[in-house]
Amino acid sequence: MTGRRGSNREASATRSRRLRVYRTVHAHHAAQADRHSGVGGPEPAETLRGERPARGKGDLPRRAGEGVHLDRGPSGCGKTTLLKSICNLLEPSSGQVVLHGQRISAPPPEMVLVFQDYSRSLFPWLTVLGNVMFPLKKQNGLDKAEKEQRVNEAIEAVGLTNFAHSYPWQLSGGMQQRVAIARSVAFRPEILLLDEPFASVDALTREGLEDLVLRLRAKYGITVLLVTHDIDEAVYLSDRVFVLGKPPSVVISEVPVDLPRPREQTKTRSDPDFLKLRNEIHGLITHPPGKDEKASDLKLRVEEKGV
Structure with missing residues (x-):
């Protein structure tokens, strides 16, 4: 019995370690997707300038919207x-x-960036609601009610209201990408x-x-x-x-x-x-x-x- 209990404890500890690593990896990718999200009002004229080996030169005029x-x-x-x-x-x-x-x-x-690989930017242990809410948690200037309203509106806008309490692994690939888009829209970038x-x-x-x-x-x-x-x-x-x-x-x-x-x-x-x-x-x-x-x-x- 002692040996069996010891094996069970060891297996449980191994699973816990794996879960921590799994969460850390996904948290890293999600943070990359979310840390440059935010809100800001439009300005009359903004400019991006730059040169890099991957790219030569050219003009990209833009208009808001x-x-x-x-x-x-x-x-x-x-x-x-x-x-x-x-x-x-x-x-x-x-x-x-x-x-x-x-x-x-x-x-x-x-600015908000939505990655091609949506599965790496969603927290698998959070629901759709939790994933969309996550980057808003530390956003100043919004009270709890306003954050919840934005999240609910974003989820409704992408057609996932009935799946708000589902987890990413319960959704199709297209639905997961809609979650990533909803999270971005909730920030009103x-x-x-x-x-x-x-x-x-x-x-x-x-x-x-x-x-x-x-x-x-x-x-x-x-x-x-x-x-x-x-x-x-x-x-x-x-x-x-x-x-x-x-x-x-x-x-x-x-x-x-x-x-x-x-x-x-x-x-x-x-x-x-x-x-x-x-x-x-x-x-x-x-x-x-x-x-x-x-x-x-x-x-x-x-x-x-x-x-």
């Missing part, structure tokens, strides 16, 4: 590197990122950064998430900057598409997307203008401009609507 896509550069061209440099998860090797006239030296509270957020879900789920982003953008007036390899997705979601070239990457072209809103999956994708834009971007990717073409320093401007 618009959708911008860094589209379809080849793998390794620096799309994700640029996105992480914008929110200071990576420090540029040279140059600087400027927001509201101040150089970014830490993840800014005005000025700028939402999305790093290929729909790459790991099936086609129908992907379309649903695309429409969700459009609804949230319209409801909260959030500026969205998304990295994608999918040309159709870029045209469907965006107001402007910036096509990146091979590494060291340059901005090959800015393609304005002037398609009617609200956009619908079947109707919009059947529009002749949609097909024209898709073919234009495809041509830029397969037959990029000459290497000698010059571009100015990279700039990201966030301007008030109507400017």
Whole structure:
């Protein structure tokens, strides 16, 4: 009996150690996703400047509330590197990122980043409610009632009200990604950064998430900057598409997307203008401009609507 009890205690201790490690690893990834989340009001004009080996030069003009896509550069061209440099998860090797006239030296509270691998940014031992609430716990200026209201609104906005008390491991991949998006929306960020957020879900789920982003953008007036390899997705979601070239990457072209809103999956994708834009971007990717073409320093401007 003594030997059996000793074995049970040892097994229990091993499980506890594994659970602590498991929680520590997931907490690290979740903290990375949440520590640069926050709220902030829009400013008339903001600029991002920088140069790094993964990326060359180009101009990225922006307006608040618009959708911008860094589209379809080849793998390794620096799309994700640029996105992480914008929110200071990576420090540029040279140059600087400027927001509201101040150089970014830490993840800014005005920005939220949603990772492609949603499973690594959710706490598996917290419910949907707990995951969405987690980054708001230490947010000053909001009382408990206001935080709960934001969380409930965000969960309702992504269509997960009936799953508020479910755990991530009880949800599908698409539903887990909606939890990650809800957590970001609850912060009411000025700028939402999305790093290929729909790459790991099936086609129908992907379309649903695309429409969700459009609804949230319209409801909260959030500026969205998304990295994608999918040309159709870029045209469907965006107001402007910036096509990146091979590494060291340059901005090959800015393609304005002037398609009617609200956009619908079947109707919009059947529009002749949609097909024209898709073919234009495809041509830029397969037959990029000459290497000698010059571009100015990279700039990201966030301007008030109507400017």
